[in-house]
Amino acid sequence: MSIREEKKQKTKQAIMDAAITLFSTNGFENTSIEELAKAAGVGKGTVYGYFQTKTEILHAFCEYELDQIHKELVKQANPNAPILEQVLTIYMTEFNHVTRNKEFGRIFMRQTVFPDENDAQDHLEIDDKYFQLLFPILKKAQDRGELRKNIELLHITRHFYGLYILIMSSWYTGRIPTEEVSSALELIFRQALEGLQPHSDSKSK
Amino acid sequence: MSIREEKKQKTKQAIMDAAITLFSTNGFENTSIEELAKAAGVGKGTVYGYFQTKTEILHAFCEYELDQIHKELVKQANPNAPILEQVLTIYMTEFNHVTRNKEFGRIFMRQTVFPDENDAQDHLEIDDKYFQLLFPILKKAQDRGELRKNIELLHITRHFYGLYILIMSSWYTGRIPTEEVSSALELIFRQALEGLQPHSDSKSK
DNA sequence: TGATAATTTCGACTGCAGTCGAGACTTAAA
DNA sequence: TTTAAGTCTCGACTGCAGTCGAAATTATCA
Numbered sequence A, B: 001m002s003i004r005e006e007k008k009q010k011t012k013q014a015i016m017d018a019a020i021t022l023f024s025t026n027g028f029e030n031t032s033i034e035e036l037a038k039a040a041g042v043g044k045g046t047v048y049g050y051f052q053t054k055t056e057i058l059h060a061f062c063e064y065e066l067d068q069i070h071k072e073l074v075k076q077a078n079p080n081a082p083i084l085e086q087v088l089t090i091y092m093t094e095f096n097h098v099t100r101n102k103e104f105g106r107i108f109m110r111q112t113v114f115p116d117e118n119d120a121q122d123h124l125e126i127d128d129k130y131f132q133l134l135f136p137i138l139k140k141a142q143d144r145g146e147l148r149k150n151i152e153l154l155h156i157t158r159h160f161y162g163l164y165i166l167i168m169s170s171w172y173t174g175r176i177p178t179e180e181v182s183s184a185l186e187l188i189f190r191q192a193l194e195g196l197q198p199h200s201d202s203k204s205k
Numbered sequence C: 001t002g003a004t005a006a007t008t009t010c011g012a013c014t015g016c017a018g019t020c021g022a023g024a025c026t027t028a029a030a
Numbered sequence D: 001t002t003t004a005a006g007t008c009t010c011g012a013c014t015g016c017a018g019t020c021g022a023a024a025t026t027a028t029c030a
Helices: A003-026 A033-040 A044-050 A054-076 A083-100 A102-113 A122-144 A153-172 A178-196 B003-026 B033-040 B044-050 B054-076 B083-100 B102-113 B122-144 B153-172 B178-196
Strands: none
Touching: A003 A033, A003 A044, A003 A054, A033 A044, A054 A083, A054 A102, A054 A122, A083 A102, A083 A122, A083 A153, A083 A178, A102 A153, A102 B102, A122 A153, A153 A178, A153 B153, A153 B178, A178 B153, A178 B178, B003 B033, B003 B044, B003 B054, B033 B044, B054 B083, B054 B102, B054 B122, B083 B102, B083 B122, B083 B153, B083 B178, B102 B153, B122 B153, B153 B178
């Protein structure tokens, strides 16, 4: 690797590291780019050579975090557990990660759900990753007869996602305390499922 | 009314009017407070005498708009229509209003769902108004047997609200085009209802 | 190795949200 | 009508996100 590329690598990492530290310690809004630049040992303009906007720095870390979460999920997943259990596990794992840095999670959710015009594109990718995780799980559940066959999987993922956003929103606005998030999510997913699973009196399994 | 109060009234209205015009014409982000102040014929500082932040100006108009929407809804409501129809009417009316000023609606939704720490309180009121509108409708539907009796009304309102947020988000991020919002909403509400209404083979009405 | 081209770095600069205190206007009381 | 207290108005000022072009660093090739 050339000197140039090596330096770039290092600089970018230094900026990322500084960002993670400062955002976590002082919050996103309370961290100025100038401050961040100084902490990373570079000039302000340099930061903008690596990231186009302040939120983009957040996104970079978000993507990394989400990757971690997804990897973890894929590992610990139990593809034969009831669908409710699996879906709950997925979202609660995500929630627990977000919990560790509330500030961070709020901005991430906000940008994902109602992004600025400029960076609306970024998030389509993230969503893709989410759908790709959920699809096989739902497919299996459908095969097992836990979910109706006459509903598109995409609509089911959306349904769950919508309810997750709702609960997150309630949490961020203080309507649901942290310790009740799990039960609230379970309750509303259960509600959703009663409609998603086939109506039949022959509840075999 | 004293001269002073009269003046204040007028000034506030002038700011509001200028805001509505400029935000609608040039968008929220592209309108500076200085510009707004000039259009209203006052100094910059004066604007901040009436509103604490730029978003608060938006909120003032939002509240007004929502009031209009709610009044309209209460009038045109048909309390005996099927629950799906009623709920769809409510949200589509809201959506249509938002459509008229997309910019505006996006920021409103965003602030409502994932607000800044500072103005998290504001929105609890708005939500209350929403719940008070939905409650009697759902209660009636429950009495008619269209909704299960063993689910708290609050959870039902939340369920619908979550799905509405999801659809709005999909619209804002361009995943659902305007002309499909109505059918997407209907589809997902139908999904939700199949679980919300009692399971029974005696589908009388 | 030296000279030129390509890339990267930097901080002074622009534009805007929000603050603040000096001064203008309004009210109340004599 | 005068004056003192209370209230409102204003724009200069602060702080920060993001831009830009001049200077420094690295690559390329004779």
